[in-house]
Structure formats: C-alpha cells, structure tokens
Amino acid sequence: MAELDKAQTVAALNRILEAELAGVVRYTHYSFLVFGFGRIPIVSWLNAQADESLMHARTAGEWVTTLGAHPSLAIGQLLDSHQHDIGAMLRESLESERAALQLYRDLLAVVVDRSVALEEYARNMIRIEETHLAEVDKMLRKPGDLQAFAP
Numbered sequence: 001m002a003e004l005d006k007a008q009t010v011a012a013l014n015r016i017l018e019a020e021l022a023g024v025v026r027y028t029h030y031s032f033l034v035f036g037f038g039r040i041p042i043v044s045w046l047n048a049q050a051d052e053s054l055m056h057a058r059t060a061g062e063w064v065t066t067l068g069a070h071p072s073l074a075i076g077q078l079l080d081s082h083q084h085d086i087g088a089m090l091r092e093s094l095e096s097e098r099a100a101l102q103l104y105r106d107l108l109a110v111v112v113d114r115s116v117a118l119e120e121y122a123r124n125m126i127r128i129e130e131t132h133l134a135e136v137d138k139m140l141r142k143p144g145d146l147q148a149f150a151p
Contacts, residue, residue, distance in 0.1 A: 108126065
C-alpha cells in the first residue's frame, strides 16, 4: 500500500465535516418552516436528517483527530432560497446531497489503496449519500412518475 497523504486526507475530511455541520443547520432550519397537514411526518424526516448529519460530522471529526490533526470549526455553505415550500427545501437538499456525495468521492480518491479503514469509511458514506439522493429524488417526483426528478 502507498503511504497516506495525511494533509490531503485531513483537508478532505474537514470539508466533509463542514458540509455535514451545514446539513445539521439546514435540516433543522427547514423543520421550523413546515406547515400544513403533512407537517408531523415531514418534520420528523427533516429532524432525522439533521441527526444523521450530526453523526456524520462527528465521524469525520473523529477521523481528523485520529490522524493527529485539528477538526475544522467552520460550517459549509448554507443554501437557502428563502422559498419555504417543501418542494424548494427538497430541491436544495438534493443539491446539498449531491455536493456531499462528491466530497466523499473526493476522500475515496485520496485514500484508495492507502488506508483500508478510510477507504471502507468513504465507500460506506458514498453508499449512504447515494441512498439519500435516491430518497430525495423520489420525494420530488409526482405520484406515479417513474422517471428521475428533473428540475
């Protein structure tokens, strides 16, 4: 196995940490803005997404300290179109999930054949993010529409 580039790996992990912390803020913010008959299940889903983002942020931060570095205190980009309908929130979520997926793919590229543990971590997170993307995509479709969502 080739040697791990710790600086590059830590930088990738810190970008993930920042993006996941932004997810905590974003999903929590969205949960405050849901109104109507479907509020309870939608708020529950948004809160679960915020909790999961926090768990992902914690894991990334733990990897940073495992590598002997300092976790970032920054928070990633917060998208907010100030359109508070659920469709707009989900479209913003889709964009953010795509960005997170790319960050995990970037990490995988840095650690592949250099660290089995980090490679497995990155692959597992890619699987999770791809599943999130699929779920949000399905939520954006009209009932009965089998084609992937197209903005």
